[in-house]
Structures are given as structure tokens and as C-alpha cells.
Amino acid sequence: MTVDYQPMWQELGLDLQAHDDLLQGLGTAYQDIFLSQKNRPRGMAYLDFVMREVHGLRIKELLDAKKTGRKVIGAFCVFVPEEIVLAADAILVGLCTGADFAMEEVEKILPRNTCSLIKSAFGFKLSRVCPYLEAADMVVGENTCDGKKKSYEQLLELIPNLYVMDLPQQKTEDGRHLLRQEYRRFLQVMEELSGVEITVDRLRRGIELTNNKRWALQRLTRLRAANPVPISGLDVLLINQVAFYDDPQRFTESINKLCDELEERIQQKIGAFPADTPKIMLSGCPMAVPNWKLPSLIERSGAVVVGEESCVGERGWRNLTATAGNTVDELLNAIVDRYFQVDCAVFTPNPDRERHVAEMCRDYQADGVIHYSLQFCQPYIIESMPMERRLNDQGSNFLRIETDYSQEDVGQLQTRIEAFIEIIS
């Protein structure tokens, strides 16, 4: 039985016509890209369900939770500490910014040469098609790259409940201090907003829930090193994307169950692709829902993605937060320590990221690395150059790609990707 969610969407103030168009487009793309894959693990049925209900059941859950007084926080970046949100008994949802929407309207506010990710956030808001944005009690923006921090000045006019968090750019003691101050301020804001006092126990519980999710994702990653690869990169991308908005506990259980199944598949040598399919690692900008362009091109061209050094991927959950600590302050420090290790390209200098990519490439025995940057994203585009030199020096194949959310360059990209696969196979 299908539930009629129209009244719910109407109440949220969505533009029903535009929203219908979005869902329809999404449905078709999902069918073509995900459901058409062969040899998918059974456990992916859960993800398919979540995706089908992304604007339905999950939104209803959020609205039901809101009725009981819980708050919903929307976020654009992995620097928003989920531990603290959970400790305030609130819900964190990642806002997807993976599709072009209302670009003409957006370009009245933002310069044309702004990265697609930023434009997309504005597009979703301007066209009123995102129930998460509309359901959020507070949206957190963070001063990372120049594009983001300047655009938040404009976004504030569209999203009055936007809360902007400052972030360090250098991994120095001063930088750590800044992050600590900002997280403390965030903790206070969360307490005020939710009316929940964040105690040691609550914070520890928040840390544990978040860590468990990260653990499950780490476990999944290790399983991908098998030959044949038990799960497609597209499916893992989806898992990484869903990790940002599904209920953390339910998500963790489902991923662990999926991992059990993958372990069996590995035993029986069942792969999503034939054995010895060329393996590619992705590195670079985050890929928010529904940005599936590059991975689907790669996997259609006869290679499999075995790792993603991205915020929607390993950069987002590689590090855990320590649970030791007897005071809120100590736990907060542990949280700061954890996030301080995220090697986003907005940091300068940022040697950890290069090291990490080289290490992943080795651990996953990838045959090559494709570096993905969104057009006009200086932090990642600039880092891609020294990264290429380093990877080439260690004898790894490396391909730099710069693109956006449009489909016009698909032919060109396909040629590059196929040629790259020809080189590595």
C-alpha cells in the first residue's frame, strides 16, 4: 500500500509540482543507475527502501519526532559534530546538494562560477523541493572554503535559522583552540534549542552511537578489498550518502547485517563484478545525493570503485572519537581531537590528505586513483596537482577530473575514464 504523503509535503510548504518532478527524475535515475546493477547483495534492499522513502517515511519520522519535542538539525559538512547533536536528543540530517535546481534563480544571487555544491544548496531552498531543509529547526553552515563562507552571507536571507560555525584553517594549537571554542558554542546552542542539558552520559552515548556507525562503515570498507569485490562502488556510495540522514542506530544495524552477508559472499567468491576487474579509488570533493555521475560512468566502463577518499566516504568516518573522559569538557576535547584529524582541503598545509590517499591506494590495492573536483572548487583542484605528482612518483596511475552536475560532458568524461581503464587493465 502506498501512503499519500502529499498533505505532509504541503504542510511543509514544498512546491508540490517541482517536488513531483524531482521525485520522478530521482526515481528514473535510481532505476537506471542502481536497480539495473547485477549481482547486488540482498542487504541492499534496505538501502533501496530508504531511498524510496527518502521524502516519505523518513520525513514522517522526523516530523513525528518533532512532535515529541526533538529538534532536527540540517548540515552541509562533516564538521558538524553529530555526537553533540545526538547528546541533545536531536537528529542530524545531512542536506543533499548533489543536483542542479532552479539555476536561473540561483545565478541571480551567486556568481556563475561558484561550485555546483554551493549552488545546489541554494537551488534546493529557492525551489522549495527539499523536505529536510523545510523540516529543520536549525541549519548549520560552516566557514570552510571561501565559496561556502561567503555564500552563507546570502543564504541567511533565505534560511533565517542558519547557524554559522567558524572553523580553523590550520592544524596548529590556535586552530585547535578555535575549534574547541566553536564546538563549545555549538553545544550551548544545542542545549538552548533542545532544552536538553548535555550531561556526560548523554554525550558519551552520542559518541558511542556515532562511533558505531563509523565502525560499521569501516568494516564495510575492509571487505571491499576482496577479489572479486563483493559490492559495487555505487552501492557503497549510496550507503555513504544514506549515512547522513538515516536513523544512526537502525542504519548501523543494517550495515552490519550487510557486512555479514558480504563476508559470506567473499567466502563463496561471489562478486558484484567478475574477479580481477580493474579497481579504482576515488578521491576529492564530496558527492552528495543524487550526484552519481562519475561512479556510474566508471562502473559502466568496466572498472569497480573500491574506496572513496571523500567526506561522503572515508574522510568522513575514518576517525573515531575517544570515549574516555569524566566530564563534559573532557569528552568535548575528545570530540575536538577527532574532528581535528579530518583532512579537508580547506586546511593549509594539508599533508595528511596526500598521505592518506597514498595509503588507501596501497591498502585497497587500487589499480588507479581518479581525483574528482567540482569545477571552481579551488581547494580540491589545487591539491589535485601535487597529489598527482606524489602518486605518479610512487608508481600509481592517477587521473584528474573536473566536472559539475550537468550531463553535457558525459561523453568526454566517458572517453577519459575508458582510456584510464585501458591503461590500468
Add this chain to the structure above:
Amino acid sequence: MRCAGIDLGSRTIEVVIVEDGQLVASRQAETGFEPVKQAENLLAGEHCDYLLATGYGRHLFETTHGADSQTVTEIKAVAAGCRALLPDVDVILDIGGQDSKVIALNPEGRVRKFEMNDRCAAGTGKFLELTAMSLGFPLDRFGQEALKARKDIQINSMCAVFAESEVTSMVGRGENRLDIAFGLHRSIANRAVSMLKRFSLSGATIGFVGGVAWNPCVCRLLEEQLKTTVLVPENPQMVGAYGAALIASEL
């Protein structure tokens, strides 16, 4: 064994037939609006054991021809063809109708790395075509004419569309059209050189293929700037199709 390579490019389609590794026939036609049909015309009456398609239309061809055809990228095809024609080449510059690329080979002749231009037509055959038209030169004489220039004019636009308007304003200023033509050629050569220089060129033998390699002015400017000879095969437009045919022979 008789094998065909077919290169479905944005401007032209080439077919090369190879028998036991020897080139036996080659044909060319404009791509037009029905590339697959054109390709079929070029192949009419040929019986081949294997057929391999390359070029931007390769997948279109593959879908319509189903199981009888496979594809290879133009990068691998050009590398194979160029190595067969010019065995010493280490780095290949390929400038076609709508894109330009540089391919670096390892000593065995396999592709080591490549660079391609972005989605615009800057620095490609399209650029020469549009600007030749706005200066009133037939495309196939553009290079020879440009070599008669007396003066070196700087053209700033890399974009084919902007270059056209730059040309118009230069004509309006009374500049000589041969000089303008030379400036346009220089701008293509500069772009190609900067793409080439992303690879280590010391001691490398450079091959130049694709439609623009017919242009003597671009060739000369490249040699001047790179301070080395640039090898151009007899028919630089056939290299991709030839390479595809050779790869087909090894299937």
C-alpha cells in the same frame, strides 16, 4: 585475417582495412548528421573478421551494431596507430575537430598518461575552422596563407567564439588578414605546447596527428617553440582508424 578500424569523429569518419597487419584500404567521409549510416556506407561491401570502432561516436556504433563490433578509445587507438607508423614516437599530440589531447607512451608503446582539453573548442580544429571562415580563407589553405604573414599579432582569445569577435575588431582596425591568420595559428600552437609541457619532453620524439596536423603553419610554430622536429605521418587523420584496425587484428 581482415580487420577494420573505424573512427567516428566529430567532423569526419575514417575507415581503415588491414589484412595480416598490412594496410589495404582506407576511406573517409564527413560525419554529417547520421554518423552510423555514413560509417556503414564506408564499410559497404567489405567483409571483415573483426571490426573495432573508436572516436566519439563509438558507442553509438556499438549499440547499432551489437555483437559484431567492439570499441576502443581514441586514445588507445591513436597510440597504436602512431606507434606503428612512427616507431620512435614517445609523445603524441592529437588535435582533431573538437578536441585536443596529448598522449605519453611508455617504451613498449602503451599509453602511460594522457591529457585532454575541457569541453570547449579552444585550441581545436573548430577554432581554426571558425576563424578561417571569418577571415574568408578556405580551411585547407589557411595554414599556407598564414605562413605569408609579415607581422606577429597577438591574439588573446583562446575561445573560438571570442576569437571570432577579436578577429572582427582587428579587421576593423585595418590589420592585414594574413597577419591575423598567423596570430590565430600561434594561439593554437601555444596552447598545444603548454599541454605538451605537462609531460617531460626532454629527449622525447613528438608525433603530431589529427586533422590539424595537415596545417603547415601550426606544424612550423610547434617546431619553433619546441625546438625539435615534430613528426607527422603521411595521413594524420587516419591514425586513429588505423590503430583500431591494428588492435582488432590482435583480438
